[in-house]
Amino acid sequence: MSGAPRRVVVVGNGIAGLTACDTLRAEGFDGELTVVGAEVHAPYSRPALSKALLKLDGDLGAHELPPSSHDAIELRGVSATGLDVDARRIALSDGQDLAYDGLVIASGARARRPEVDVPVLTLRELDDAIALRGALAGRPEVVVLGGGVLGMEIASGALAAGCRVTLVATSAPMSRQLGGFLATMLARAATERGLRVVTTPSAEIVERGGRAAVSLADGTVIEADVVAGATGDHANIEWLAGSRVLTGDALVADGRGRVADGVVAAGDVASWRGSRGVRRTPLWTSAIEQARTAAAALLRGDEVPELDFQSYFWTEQFDLAVKAVGDLPLIDDPETVEGDAASDSALLRWTHPDGSHTAVAVNWRIPIPKLRRLTLAG
Ligand SMILES: Cc1cc2nc3c(=O)[nH]c(=O)nc-3n(C[C@H](O)[C@H](O)[C@H](O)COP(=O)(O)OP(=O)(O)OC[C@H]3O[C@@H](n4cnc5c(N)ncnc54)[C@H](O)[C@@H]3O)c2cc1C
Structure with missing residues (x-):
């Protein structure tokens, strides 16, 4: 230019x-x-x-x-x-x-939207959130398709609103994003609070009797008052x-x-x-x-220097607040820096094969710069 x-x-x-x-x-x-x-x-x-x-x-x-x-x-x-x-x-x-x-x-x-001619709620824009909040107010039975962050946060919100909620996912929820350790922690918190999780090799939103429903790989169809899609x-x-x-x-x-x-x-x-x-x-x-x-x-x-950025991720679901600085997903088990992961309140650190670290706070109050500093320590 x-x-x-x-x-x-x-x-x-x-x-x-x-x-x-x-x-x-x-x-x-x-x-x-x-x-x-x-x-x-x-x-x-x-x-x-x-x-x-x-x-x-x-x-x-x-x-x-x-x-x-x-x-x-x-x-x-x-x-x-x-x-x-x-x-x-x-x-x-x-x-x-x-x-x-x-x-x-x-x-x-x-949001990725299913190709069906019946209403399916997704969540990307403010208007979507207002529609979803309105739908949850009647405490309907809800099925959420998608075990990523968004699917789990929608399921968490629906449970907190007093709905009966089923979450359908094609692998253990949050495992692809966070790895097994944190996914297990979140899944435990979710099921303790009443979430029903269904894992299936594949699933899609279909139309059943003029309404949306979720069809699983084995042919089972899960029907609900509200179907929410969170599939990317x-x-x-x-x-x-x-x-x-x-x-x-x-x-x-x-x-x-x-x-x-x-x-x-x-x-x-x-x-x-x-x-x-x-x-x-x-x-x-x-x-x-x-x-x-x-x-x-x-x-x-x-x-202008090229961007050299360490990614920061957070989620809030099922009364757990997770903050992570560094690469995800996380393989193996972490070192506990402070607290106790078994009681859902801990500061954790993973070391990757290249020697870099990811620091994670679960229900642990810590300023982000301090969490970042934890990834630098040898
Ligand atoms: C429900 C939800 C929860 C999330 N939670 C987290 C979280 O906890 N932590 C986290 O790190 N990230 C989270 N994210 C992701 C984060 O919000 C996004 O990464 C971020 O908003 C991206 O910002 P953006 O400005 O690039 O894009 P957007 O926020 O998508 O903004 C782009 C804007 O451009 C407009 N637009 C699109 N096409 C055109 C066009 N042709 N002409 C003019 N305007 C156009 C869109 O309408 C939109 O308003 C969440 C996302 C969602 C949807």
Whole structure:
């Protein structure tokens, strides 16, 4: 790109888009800034949707973020529908066409939805959370398909709301994400609180008598009043088709978030190149760190150090709060730094074959920088 950009467009009004706007201003960018967001809402905390917001007595404002101060033109309820990198223009769903000389792609991801013509609840957006919370209020019988973080957090919220809940998963819940030790701990807490877990080699959401149900590999069909699907997500890249910024079906960025001249990407939409290969890391703090690096790189290029980020993951489910700094999943058993894992309150540390560590706090109050420091100790 020749010279610093004067007109930057940010596509996506989630945490990556918001952080990119804030970073551009903090870096001294005083040109025209426009943010295009498909949702009508101001940016909010997505992690809160499956935690505080699902609690029927929880704070209905728990997802709110402080008002933005980046002084961008905000187009809400409008989607980018096409990108022309040669002309440096973005087509919008309202028929407008925006010119840019710097572009941040932060269009995130969306929930994978089953292909059935009957209602199935998923949880990605604020409106989904409001619908799910409303559905749980009647204490229906619930079946959740998906044993990942989102499936378990939905099941936890539904149980806490007083519902009878079955969770269907294709392996032990959370084992792929966290490894056996922590997955066992969470599964114990879940079953003690009344969750029924069904594991099956495969499962899908089907229609039964005009309603959704979950069909298992052996042909059993589990019916319930409410069916929730938590079977993963899709990066929102369709609007980039034909723009030459995609590598196959991925938006691959370098270690500073750059995908083309004058174009950077951050957050759930992007796969970043790092020391451990090309990876999409759909986590809240990754979106923030990537957006900071990418926005700075849009202005200052190679001067900006490549992102060297240790991922931070957390979940709250079945009265357990788990925070992890470092690589996941975790093989074998940990060393106990403090506390007692058997009583669900401990500070734990795993050592990986390459000598690196992952530090995990389970129901243990510890500031994140201190948890990070634990991964450095030899
Ligand atoms: C329910 C839930 C709970 C979670 N809990 C945790 C957690 O506990 N810990 C954790 O680390 N992570 C958690 N995550 C993941 C975390 O929220 C995401 O990694 C993070 O929100 C990604 O931010 P983003 O800005 O990249 O994308 P998004 O948050 O997806 O934001 C992208 C925005 O772009 C908009 N958009 C999409 N396409 C277009 C387009 N073409 N034009 C304009 N706008 C567009 C979307 O509508 C959306 O508003 C959770 C996610 C969910 C759904």
